[in-house]
Amino acid sequence: MRRLILDHALLPDGWAEHVGIDIEGGTIAAVHPNSASEGRERVAGIALPGLPNLHSHTFQRGMAGLAETRGPVGDSFWTWRQVMYRFLGSLTPDDVEAIAAFAMMEMLEGGFTALAEFHYLHHDADGRPYADIAELSGRIAAAARETGMGLTLLPVFYAQGGFGGAAPTEGQRRFVNDVESYARLLDGARKAVVGLDDAVVGIAPHSLRAVTPESLREVIAPAGEAPVHIHIAEQVKEVEDCLAWSGQRPVAWLLDHAPVDRRWCLIHATHLDAQEVEGIASSHAVAGLCPITEANLGDGIFEGADYLSRGGRFGVGSDSNIEISAPAELKQFEYSQRLKHRARNVLAEHEGQSTGRSLYDRALAGGAQALGRRIGAIAAGHRADLVVLDAAHPDLAAVSGDRWVDSYVFVAGKAVIDTVFVAGEAVVRNGRHVNREAIRARYSRAMARILS
Incomplete structure (x- = not known):
């Protein structure tokens, strides 16, 4: 079981802080708002459901x-x-x-x-x-x-x-x-x-x-x-x-x-x-x-x-x-x-x-x-798919709660995305996919051939 703690998270009933989530087999097994951080991997930032x-x-x-x-x-x-x-x-x-x-x-x-x-x-x-x-x-x-x-x-x-x-x-x-x-x-x-x-x-x-x-x-x-x-x-x-x-x-x-x-x-x-x-x-x-x-x-x-x-x-x-x-x-x-x-x-x-x-x-x-899948919520029984925004970004740092989402959608856009988890695994870190270079190189070679 993977055990994370999120600084801030949008849960089905609203915003919460210090949210512990237990992940088993890619699925959220339990959610613990106001959780202690001991024994958990910290995920800094503002977590939204993917x-x-x-x-x-x-x-x-x-x-x-x-x-x-x-x-x-x-x-x-x-x-x-x-x-x-x-x-x-x-x-x-x-x-x-x-x-x-x-x-x-x-x-x-x-x-x-x-x-x-x-x-x-x-x-x-x-x-x-x-x-x-x-x-x-x-x-x-x-x-x-x-x-x-x-x-x-x-x-x-x-x-x-x-x-x-x-x-x-x-x-x-x-x-x-x-x-x-x-x-x-x-x-x-x-x-x-x-x-x-x-x-x-x-x-x-x-x-x-x-x-x-x-x-x-x-x-x-x-x-x-x-x-x-x-x-x-x-x-x-x-x-x-x-x-x-x-x-x-x-x-x-x-x-x-x-x-x-x-x-x-x-x-x-x-x-x-x-x-x-x-x-x-x-x-x-x-x-x-x-x-x-x-x-x-x-x-x-x-x-x-x-x-x-x-x-x-x-x-x-x-x-x-x-x-x-x-x-x-x-x-x-x-x-x-x-x-x-x-x-x-x-x-x-x-x-x-x-x-x-x-x-x-x-x-x-x-x-x-x-x-047709159990996704779209940070809740037990749903896949552990998270988009984590950089709370220190200038467009997010001075606001909170729903204003984070307003700034994400209408102002900063995807530039504020820091980490992305799919089924509990980090596939994006620091805004870049973990396999970006290899995927980009293969795409570039394919496009060079197609458009030549």
């Missing part, structure tokens, strides 16, 4: 910055997607692992301690399955093992190129499976995570564009209690195309035709009407928001204030990994609402409440639910 990252495509970290040149016509998500297709065309399994490890390392340094990897890159550059159909899922698992990242692996089912069963395009050939090959992929992914502590494998129909109603029913039927994630209503064109195909908006169609409940995470859900806002909230599903990517792609602004006023659950993810920072995602979410409503502190729940604390608490709960 934030879950509920949506990422790690391979896209390698193309960050490559789509920031204006084209001859108006740029959009759809032109960005063509850049992405060209980039992934040359990726080898070694490249996928090197990029994933680098992205996970940056996530840990940026305040995320668990990841839901929405993994849709499955086959070789010609669209042929590898001898092991789950080869690239195995590379994601290997990157998690090397970095220490907690993992929910979401192999993606992608079968169509558009609504109504349109044929996939050439750029999508590395993604495509039918229902039978997807079942084999899932089996392979489950084998790939064996030995990864506390890993979960869920199910991820890519989007309503990429499945038919029949195949959607087939792939989610065996989900059981596993997480189910899906992209939905990210773009106006997607909404228009869904209306043309079905006569319904995407979220309305999904709520009417699928068993959406607390297992589900609806990624983006950017374009909603009032009935859809209420429908997601009342289903107890999680809205998976990726505010930095949604801003980068020009997706639009989520109906955050209305959704949260109805008790809606949310978490945040880094998606395209254009910038990897847990506090920055929360800040961008709040700032998007300030711009939309021309107001301040929009997402705090009541007068006098810290906005940073409100955002952080809700993203912890929603993220943990979406990942």
Whole structure:
């Protein structure tokens, strides 16, 4: 058993000092506020529960910055997607692992301690399955093992190129499976995570564009209690195309035709009407928001204030990994609402409440639910995932309590992160991952080859 003592810690019932935690098998066995320090390893600073990252495509970290040149016509998500297709065309399994490890390392340094990897890159550059159909899922698992990242692996089912069963395009050939090959992929992914502590494998129909109603029913039927994630209503064109195909908006169609409940995470859900806002909230599903990517792609602004006023659950993810920072995602979410409503502190729940604390608490709960794991709290029975802030940093030194979280989210950001624990093991010290140099060198070599 590992026995730590935290100078300050955010517990489920609030702030506490001199918090002893007993860790066994990576899980918190007991929490002792106002504990004596004898026989315990001191962790100096301000300990927060590690934030879950509920949506990422790690391979896209390698193309960050490559789509920031204006084209001859108006740029959009759809032109960005063509850049992405060209980039992934040359990726080898070694490249996928090197990029994933680098992205996970940056996530840990940026305040995320668990990841839901929405993994849709499955086959070789010609669209042929590898001898092991789950080869690239195995590379994601290997990157998690090397970095220490907690993992929910979401192999993606992608079968169509558009609504109504349109044929996939050439750029999508590395993604495509039918229902039978997807079942084999899932089996392979489950084998790939064996030995990864506390890993979960869920199910991820890519989007309503990429499945038919029949195949959607087939792939989610065996989900059981596993997480189910899906992209939905990210773009106006997607909404228009869904209306043309079905006569319904995407979220309305999904709520009417699928068993959406607390297992589900609806990624983006950017374009909603009032009935859809209420429908997601009342289903107890999680809205998976990726505010930095949604801003980068020009997706639009989520109906955050209305959704949260109805008790809606949310978490945040880094998606395209254009910038990897847990506090920055929360800040961008709040700032998007300030711009939309021309107001301040929009997402705090009541007068006098810290906005940073409100955002952080809700993203912890929603993220943990979406990942299907016992994470997101410094409490007995939860994984010992901690993000420890430097209490001596100038932006934290003169404040306390919830003001620490406000300064972390809105002012200093990830620069104040000192130590990060995953399952009780320190994977980041002094703000840097313990294997940073080796991971960075391998990533640099891979990118030099890819971009040459």
